[in-house]
Amino acid sequence: xxxxxxxxxxxxxxxxxxxxxxxxxxxxFTSYWIGWVRQMPGKGxxxxxxxxxxxxxxxxxxxxxxxxxxxxxxxxxxxxxxxxSLKASDxxxxxxxxxxxxxxxxxxxxxxxxxxxxxxxSS
Amino acid sequence: xxxxxxxxxxxxxxxxxxxxxxxxxxQNVGSKYLAWYQQKPGQAPRVLIYGASSRAAGIPDRFxxxxxxxxxxxxxxxxxxEDFAVxxxxxxxxxxxxxxxxxxVDIK
Numbered sequence: 001x002x003x004x005x006x007x008x009x010x011x012x013x014x015x016x017x018x019x020x021x022x023x024x025x026x027x028x029f030t031s032y033w034i035g036w037v038r039q040m041p042g043k044g045x046x047x048x049x050x051x052x053x054x055x056x057x058x059x060x061x062x063x064x065x066x067x068x069x070x071x072x073x074x075x076x077x078x079x080x081x082x083x084x085s086l087k088a089s090d091x092x093x094x095x096x097x098x099x100x101x102x103x104x105x106x107x108x109x110x111x112x113x114x115x116x117x118x119x120x121x122s123s
Numbered sequence: 124x125x126x127x128x129x130x131x132x133x134x135x136x137x138x139x140x141x142x143x144x145x146x147x148x149x150q151n152v153g154s155k156y157l158a159w160y161q162q163k164p165g166q167a168p169r170v171l172i173y174g175a176s177s178r179a180a181g182i183p184d185r186f187x188x189x190x191x192x193x194x195x196x197x198x199x200x201x202x203x204x205e206d207f208a209v210x211x212x213x214x215x216x217x218x219x220x221x222x223x224x225x226x227x228v229d230i231k
Contacts, residue, residue, distance in 0.1 A: 045160075045168065045211055045222040061219060062124075095167055107220040109158035109213060111179065113167035 002026040004034075004096045004114035011120045012086050019082035020117045022096030029077040030054040033099040033106055036070065036081045039116075040092040050099070050106055051079060059106045086121045093118050125150050125214050127223035135231040142199040144226045146190075146212035154191040156216030162225075163208045171210075172197060202228070 007021045024034060035050025049060035053072040060070070072079045081094060096114035099106075126149040136142055146157070157175045160168040170179045172188035175195060185200040199206055207230050212223040 044225045045162075045213075047220050047222065059218070100170075100173065105215075105218075107215040107218050109170055109173045109215055110160075111170055113169065116167055 002098065002112040004098060004112055006094075006096050006114040006117045009118040009120070011122070013123055014086060014088055014121055016086050016121075017082070017084050018086055018119065019080055020094060020119065022079045022081075022114050024077045024079065024096075024098065027098075028102075029072075030074055031102050033101075033104070033108065034072065034079045035059075035097055035099075036079075037095045037097050037110070037113075038064075038092045039095065048081070048094070050097075052106070053077075053079070054103075057106075086119075088121050088123075090119060091121045124219050125152060125217050125221055127212055127214055127221055129210075129212060129223035129226045131226060132224075133227045133229060135229055136202055137231045138202050138204055140202050142197075142202055142206075142228055144197040144199075144210055144228070146195045146197070146223050148193040148195075148214055150217075151192050152214040152216035156214055157188070157190070157195050158213045158215065159186075159188055159197045160211045160213065161206075161208050162211065163205075168211065199228075 003025045005023045030053045033050045036048040038046045051058045051072045093116045097110035098112040099108040100111035128147045130145045155174040159172040162168040176188045
């Protein structure tokens with residue numbers, strides 16, 4: 001059974017850095033794209049970007065390009081989402097998501113979701 | 124970027140009634156690159172339908188998807204109490220996958 005277990009909630013100040021994680025298990029980590037979806041308070045879903053752990057190929061939504069970095073560590077089957085300088089507008093729930101297709105395209109539907117990591121950025 | 128417009132924004136129905144949710148794309152997304160998700164309060168979304176009309180594992184057959192090109196529907200044949208939630212469509216026919224704004228199905 002696939003499990004995506006995310007790191008806990010974070011409270012940060014504007015300008016601070018942050019790295020959240022998603023520990024994957026129950027499938028071959030290097031063969032599926034894994035990524036992140038943002039949900040701002042009371043709002044809908046937005047695809048942030050994803051990474052193919054097999055070769056570290058990374059794709060970003062233009063809305064997030066340059067603002068965040070997505071990475072994966074095969075040795076610990078964990079994906080990461082990081083910010084170098086947080087803004088108040090980064091306040092949201094961030095979900096880790098796994099693509100359904102083995103060795104498939106970067107854009108696909110998500111068959112597994114993590115429990116979410118709430119990031120709050122406030123002075 | 125392909126924009127997905129979901130309608131209505133809110134659908135107020137009673138248990139046992141039929142629900143039809145719409146998702147319209149600004150460009151052709153192909154015949155099978157459309158998924159539907161359900162999100163309940165405080166929970167992560169889960170996939171219901173992929174490929175426009177294929178049910179995901181474990182999804183009851185009261186959920187069905189249809190459509191192609193730019194117009195897609197999610198139908199819930201008879202609403203159960205646990206079906207009151209928010210539903211999102213997602214297209215993955217382009218390299219930039221996008222979600223619709225969601226339809227909330229609430230109890231009338």
